[in-house]
Amino acid sequence: RPRLQAADEEVANKIEEFIGKLKRLKEVPSPFTLIIDDPSGNSFVENPLAPQKDEALVVTHYKRTAQQDAMLGLAVTQAPSLRAAQRAASVLQFHTNCPECNAPASTNMKLVQIPHFKEVIIMATNCDACGHRTNEVKSGGAIEAQGTRITLRITDPSDMTRDVLKSETCSVEIPELDFELGMGALGGKFTTLEGLLKDIKELVERNPFNLGDSSAPGRAEKLREF
Ligand SMILES: [Zn+2]
Numbered sequence: 716r717p718r719l720q721a722a723d724e725e726v727a728n729k730i731e732e733f734i735g736k737l738k739r740l741k742e743v744p745s746p747f748t749l750i751i752d753d754p755s756g757n758s759f760v761e762n763p764l765a766p767q768k769d770e771a772l773v774v775t776h777y778k779r780t781a782q783q784d785a786m787l788g789l790a791v792t793q794a795p796s797l798r799a800a801q802r803a804a805s806v807l808q809f810h811t812n813c814p815e816c817n818a819p820a821s822t823n824m825k826l827v828q829i830p831h832f833k834e835v836i837i838m839a840t841n842c843d844a845c846g847h848r849t850n851e852v853k854s855g856g857a858i859e860a861q862g863t864r865i866t867l868r869i870t871d872p873s874d875m876t877r878d879v880l881k882s883e884t885c886s887v888e889i890p891e892l893d894f895e896l897g898m899g900a901l902g903g904k905f906t907t908l909e910g911l912l913k914d915i916k917e918l919v920e921r922n923p924f925n926l927g928d929s930s931a932p933g934r935a936e937k938l939r940e941f
Contacts, residue, residue: 726923730923733892733894733919734916734919734920736892737892737915737919740889740892740912741909741912742872743869743870743871743872746868746870747869747891747892748866748868748869748888748889748890749866749869749887749911750864750866750887750890751863751865751879751886751888752863752864752885752886753862753863753864753865753882753884753885753886754779754786754787754862754884754885755787755854755858755859755884755885756776756860756861756863757835757857757859757884757885757903758863758865758879758881758885759829759832759865759878759879759880760774760865760877760878760879760880760908761831761877761878765830765831766831771867771868771869771874772865772867772868773865773867774863774864774866775866776861776862776863777861777863777864778861778862779862783862786884786898787858787884807823808821808822808824809821809822809824811840813840813842813844813845813847814840814847814849815842815847816842816844816845816847818844818845820841820842820843820844820847821840821841822838822839822840823838823839823841825837827905829880829905832880835853835854835880836852836853836854837852837853838851838852838853839851850905851903852881852882852883852903852904852905853903854882854883854884854903867908875907875908875909875912878905878906879904879905879907879908879910879911880903880904880905881903881904881906881911882903883899883902883903884898884899885898887901887911894915896915896918901914901918
């Protein structure tokens with residue numbers, strides 16, 4: 716099947732090229748744009764100049780569509796237990812298994828106040844056996860009155876240290892790379908811009924179907940899953 720092989724090779728080359736581009740973004744060889752669109756309004760990009768205006772950052776609020784409302788309604792069905800936990804304690808620890816090596820690990824659940832934004836629940840898992848660390852952000856079921864679209868123009872490597880909160884319901888787009896990550900593909904994360912790019916790279920390495928023009932069907936699938 717020489718033709719099939721050639722097609723596979725082409726896809727593999729395309730993925731490798733894309734991963735290379737993603738890695739180089741960290742050095743900001745040329746300005747690029749990060750767009751986080753979150754119908755729940757629970758995502759955030761740090762303005763290091765706050766409360767002064769940040770010319771590189773544009774945040775717009777929008778009214779959700781009926782479809783987005785329906786999607787969010789289903790996405791928060793797990794919220795009551797989180798709300799209960801939120802009431803119970805500011806730090807909570809429970810036992811889990813490492814998602815990498817399955818060894819017993821512990822997850823710390825804590826409330827974190829994000830400056831100039833709001834309080835979120837962060838679940839951090841550290842595995843002593845293999846060193847795997849994850850953090851996941853839960854919005855605790857609260858949904859803002861409007862959706863948010865955050866556009867950050869990245870012009871300098873110092874932008875990589877900006878805090879980024881991406882909720883479990885947002886999509887992430889980098890138009891310069893023709894890249895769009897569907898809603899919910901990465902889960903909720905509180906990280907830096909550099910950390911987010913690393914997570915995207917790892918996700919693409921694991922699941923190249925998030926790449927480029929093939930992302931549209933993936934997005935539709937995600938919506939169906941909800
Ligand atoms: Zn582990």
